[in-house]
Amino acid sequence: MLPSPFEFERPSTIADAVNAVGESDDGMFYSGGTELLLAMKMRVIHTGRLIDIKGIPGLDRxxxxxxxxxxxxxxxxxxxxxxxxxxxxxxxxxxxxxxxxxxxxxxxxxxxxxxxxxxxxxxxxxxxxxxxxxxxxxxxxxxxxxxxxxxxxxxxxxxxxxxxxxxxxxxxxRPTGPVTYRRFKHGERPSVNVAMAWSLGVGERTIKSARVRVGALGSRPQPLKAVEDALQGISVAEVRPAIEAALPTALDELEVNEDRHGGADYKRHLAGVLLLRNAEEAIAAGGSA
Ligand SMILES: Cc1cc2nc3c(=O)[nH]c(=O)nc-3n(C[C@H](O)[C@H](O)[C@H](O)COP(=O)(O)OP(=O)(O)OC[C@H]3O[C@@H](n4cnc5c(N)ncnc54)[C@H](O)[C@@H]3O)c2cc1C
Structure with missing residues (x-):
C-alpha cells in the first residue's frame, strides 16, 4: 500500500525544523524512516507533512x-x-x-x-x-x-x-565501572533485555552504586530495585550471592506483559538468567572501568 499524500520539507536548522512541524496539525519529523515509512505505508500513521531532519548539521555528532x-x-x-x-x-x-x-x-x-x-x-x-x-x-x-x-x-x-x-x-x-548488556530474542526484536552499569571509584573493587534495567517486559525499561540496593557498597567478590538473594523480590516487582514473546513467568525467568550473565561479565572484567 502507498502512504496518503504528504508534503516534504528539508530544513537546515533545528529551529526551522521545529517551526515547520509546528505549522501543521499533524507534521512529523522524518529521520531514517525505518519505522515511520512502514507505518505510513500500512496507514497506521497519517501525516500531511514530513520534516526531514537529515540536512541539519551536527545532529550526527x-x-x-x-x-x-x-x-x-x-x-x-x-x-x-x-x-x-x-x-x-x-x-x-x-x-x-x-x-x-x-x-x-x-x-x-x-x-x-x-x-x-x-x-x-x-x-x-x-x-x-x-x-x-x-x-x-x-x-x-x-x-x-x-x-x-x-x-x-x-x-x-x-x-x-x-x-x-x-x-x-x-x-x-562517562562510565566509571563496567557496563554490560544481554538480550534474548527469537524474532526480529528483543523479547527481554537487561543492562547493568556499576559506578566504582578509581582502582576500587567496591560498588558505589549500580543501575540495573530490564526492558521489553512492560511498556518501558524498569529498574531491578532490590538488586540495585543489594549491590550498593559491596565488594565485587560478593556480587553473585547478593544478586541471587535479591533476585526473587526484584523479579516479582516487575510489570510484565504477556504477548507473543512469552508468558510472565517465562519472561521473569529469562530476565534473571540475563542478569546473572551480565554479572558474570562485569565480575570477569575485574570490576574495572
Ligand atoms: C525489520 C526491523 C527490525 C528491527 N529490529 C530492532 C531490534 O532488534 N532492536 C531495536 O532496538 N530496534 C529494532 N528495530 C527498530 C529500529 O531500531 C528503528 O526502526 C530505528 O532506529 C528508527 O530510527 P529512524 O531514524 O528510522 O526513525 P524514523 O522511522 O524516521 O522515526 C521514528 C519516529 O521517531 C520520530 N523521530 C525520529 N527522529 C526524531 C528526532 N530526532 N526527534 C523527534 N522525533 C523523531 C519520527 O517522527 C517517528 O515518529 C527494527 C526495525 C525494523 C524495521
Whole structure:
C-alpha cells in the first residue's frame, strides 16, 4: 500500500525544523524512516507533512565533552554508533548493542533518536540508556528541556515528547565501572533485555552504586530495585550471592506483559538468567572501568 499524500520539507536548522512541524496539525519529523515509512505505508500513521531532519548539521555528532559526558547526536545511525571510536573506548557494550540491532539495512539508516522517539517496547537502546542514566535533550518552540531516559517513554509507542519537540542529543556521564548488556530474542526484536552499569571509584573493587534495567517486559525499561540496593557498597567478590538473594523480590516487582514473546513467568525467568550473565561479565572484567 502507498502512504496518503504528504508534503516534504528539508530544513537546515533545528529551529526551522521545529517551526515547520509546528505549522501543521499533524507534521512529523522524518529521520531514517525505518519505522515511520512502514507505518505510513500500512496507514497506521497519517501525516500531511514530513520534516526531514537529515540536512541539519551536527545532529550526527558523537563526542566526549569537557565535563567528561558522552554526547550522541540523535541522528546517529546504529551503524555509526557501533563503529565510533569514542563509544568503542568508553562504552563498548553500547557499541556491540548497536552492531546487533535489527539487520544491516535498518542499522545503516535507522537512528538512535528514531528508536527512542518511536517508543517501541521491544527495543535495545532504551534499556541501556536508562541504565546509563542518559539525559535526552529536546528542542521545542519555547526552548530546550532535558528528560532522563527513565522518564522518556510513557507507555507503548508513546513518549513524553511533544509533537513539535525535536530530540537533538543523548548525553550521559562517562562510565566509571563496567557496563554490560544481554538480550534474548527469537524474532526480529528483543523479547527481554537487561543492562547493568556499576559506578566504582578509581582502582576500587567496591560498588558505589549500580543501575540495573530490564526492558521489553512492560511498556518501558524498569529498574531491578532490590538488586540495585543489594549491590550498593559491596565488594565485587560478593556480587553473585547478593544478586541471587535479591533476585526473587526484584523479579516479582516487575510489570510484565504477556504477548507473543512469552508468558510472565517465562519472561521473569529469562530476565534473571540475563542478569546473572551480565554479572558474570562485569565480575570477569575485574570490576574495572
Ligand atoms: C525489520 C526491523 C527490525 C528491527 N529490529 C530492532 C531490534 O532488534 N532492536 C531495536 O532496538 N530496534 C529494532 N528495530 C527498530 C529500529 O531500531 C528503528 O526502526 C530505528 O532506529 C528508527 O530510527 P529512524 O531514524 O528510522 O526513525 P524514523 O522511522 O524516521 O522515526 C521514528 C519516529 O521517531 C520520530 N523521530 C525520529 N527522529 C526524531 C528526532 N530526532 N526527534 C523527534 N522525533 C523523531 C519520527 O517522527 C517517528 O515518529 C527494527 C526495525 C525494523 C524495521
Amino acid at each position: 558523537i563526542a566526549l565533552n569537557d565535563a567528561n559526558d558522552i554526547e550522541i547526536g540523535a541522528r546517529c545511525t546504529h551503524k555509526k554508533i557501533a563503529s565510533d571510536p569514542v563509544i568503542r573506548e568508553h562504552v563498548p557494550a553500547l557499541s556491540s548493542l548497536c552492531a546487533n540491532v535489527a539487520n544491516v539495512r535498518v542499522r545503516s539508516v535507522g537512528t538512535i533518536g528514531g528508536n527512542l522517539c518511536f517508543g517501541e517496547p521491544h527495543a535495545d537502546p532504551p534499556t541501556m540508556l536508562a541504565a546509563l542514566d542518559a539525559r535526552l535533550v529536546l528542542n521545542g518552540p519555547s526552548g530546550t528541556r532535558i528528560v532522563h531516559a527513565d522518564d522518556f517513554i510513557r507507555s507503548e509507542l508513546e513518549t513524553v515528547r511533544e509533537p513539535d519537540e525535536l530530540l537533538a542529543v543523548i548525553a550521559f556521564s
